[in-house]
Each structure stands twice: as structure tokens, then as C-alpha cells.
Amino acid sequence: MIARMDGIRLFGHRLGEESSHPAEETASTKQTIVNKAKQRIRRLLPEVTRNNVPYLQQSSGTPIYHALSEFKGW
Numbered sequence: 001m002i003a004r005m006d007g008i009r010l011f012g013h014r015l016g017e018e019s020s021h022p023a024e025e026t027a028s029t030k031q032t033i034v035n036k037a038k039q040r041i042r043r044l045l046p047e048v049t050r051n052n053v054p055y056l057q058q059s060s061g062t063p064i065y066h067a068l069s070e071f072k073g074w
Helices: 027-050 063-070
Strands: 008-011 014-017
Touching: none
Parallel strands: none
Antiparallel strands: 008 014
């Protein structure tokens, strides 16, 4: 990443100066990258959130289930 910011392109294990392309990207390219990232997040967020809470993956006979079900009508 530092090489990219300095305008140096990596070629295998050698470093070479980047001559034709500046380190900055065009606005349309940045917008495309942002849009793709937003689409990826919308697609992956429910799966990540669903698997992020371990006690929700337990069976319904566990003590936490009984404790939370008692608060249902409260």
C-alpha cells in the first residue's frame, strides 16, 4: 500500500517506478468501487449478523432460552 501511495509498482520481487499511471484513481472508478462494496455489504451483512450471536445458535432447551422466554410477556 505504501508503494502504491508513493507511485511505485511492484513487479514480482522487484520495485519499479510507475511511469504512465498516477497513484490516484478517477472519480468514476472510485464510485464503481464504492458501489460494489455497498452491494457486497448488503449481501453479506445478514449472514454475518446471524452467525455473530452464538447463543442464538443453541438449541431451545438451554437455560438462556428459558430465561429470555420468561421476559416475553413482561
